[in-house]
Amino acid sequence: MKLQKFYILAAAAMLIGAVTAQAQTAAFNATAGPFDNLKHDCVAKAETGSEVLLLNQGDVVVQSFTSCVAGVVNKAYAIIKQSSNFGKIEILIEDLRGNILARTKVTVREGYNGLVVAKLMAEVNKGERYNLKIRAVSTDIVIEGRYNTDEKTHLYLNGWKLDGNISTAVGMEEVSDTSEALESSRNPYSNDAIDARATEFGATFSVYPNPFIDQVSITFKKDLKGETQVVLMDLAGNMLHREVRLNPVTGQKVNINPMYNLKPGAYALRILNDDRVFNQTIMKH
Numbered sequence: 001m002k003l004q005k006f007y008i009l010a011a012a013a014m015l016i017g018a019v020t021a022q023a024q025t026a027a028f029n030a031t032a033g034p035f036d037n038l039k040h041d042c043v044a045k046a047e048t049g050s051e052v053l054l055l056n057q058g059d060v061v062v063q064s065f066t067s068c069v070a071g072v073v074n075k076a077y078a079i080i081k082q083s084s085n086f087g088k089i090e091i092l093i094e095d096l097r098g099n100i101l102a103r104t105k106v107t108v109r110e111g112y113n114g115l116v117v118a119k120l121m122a123e124v125n126k127g128e129r130y131n132l133k134i135r136a137v138s139t140d141i142v143i144e145g146r147y148n149t150d151e152k153t154h155l156y157l158n159g160w161k162l163d164g165n166i167s168t169a170v171g172m173e174e175v176s177d178t179s180e181a182l183e184s185s186r187n188p189y190s191n192d193a194i195d196a197r198a199t200e201f202g203a204t205f206s207v208y209p210n211p212f213i214d215q216v217s218i219t220f221k222k223d224l225k226g227e228t229q230v231v232l233m234d235l236a237g238n239m240l241h242r243e244v245r246l247n248p249v250t251g252q253k254v255n256i257n258p259m260y261n262l263k264p265g266a267y268a269l270r271i272l273n274d275d276r277v278f279n280q281t282i283m284k285h
């Protein structure tokens with residue numbers, strides 16, 4: 001079933017209680033070519049338009065894009081025309097199987113009107129299709145877009161297929177060794193930064209045993225608010241196992257026992273909570 005959920009800006013502004021629709025409409029018309037001068041090896045752009053899509057808190061919009069390089073996504077862009085209050089937007093890159101390749105949260109102020117930039121790091125293959133997902137976490141937002149029946153991109157709002165696209169861009173860099181790029185994004189070369197992150201990880205989680213044989217357990221040493229993901233990855237950035245916990249408490253355990261045999265060697269343990277990412281290398285015997 002296809003739905004048309006696009007509005008003119010003034011109507012969408014009324015839906016979230018905005019009082020400056022006229023001024024915002026003028027600003028809307030001034031956003032010609034916002035993605036023209038982005039500095040990336042390649043940019044997957046969706047066309048800008050003169051309409052908008054309204055996302056209430058909790059709504060999720062998903063738009064596909066095709067990678068134009070063999071390398072990594074390092075930034076995603078969206079044009080926000082209005083936000084109802086100070087709050088957060090979550091932006092994710094997923095493959096077509098729904099595996100999360102990268103995620104981050106961006107904070108917007110009340111009444112924000114402009115370009116949102118999300119820094120990410122996700123491995124992509126040239127010519128393959130991926131999804132850019134935007135979730136309104138704690139604010140209502142109005143996203144620039146356009147209504148059309150073109151099938152260049154696939155757009156879904158809360159699982160419903162829409163005719164049109166939202167104004168987004170995905171910046172990519174061509175790299176020959178994606179594992180090195182991903183690892184460098186997780187581990188800057190500063191020894192002080194590495195030590196600080198290791199200390200923070202050790203104060204928040206315990207991992208046992210490490211090295212492990214078949215199973216490794218992660219124990220929370222602090223209460224954490226919100227959704228927490230525990231992800232096991234190989235050093236090429238491929239997700240091997242994922243567990244999700246909501247509001248984990250001190251002493252709670254997550255057992256990782258991958259469904260298939262892992263080869264002996266090093267693996268990356270990544271724990272994501274809110275806008276924080278914790279990383280630790282673990283070894284399998």
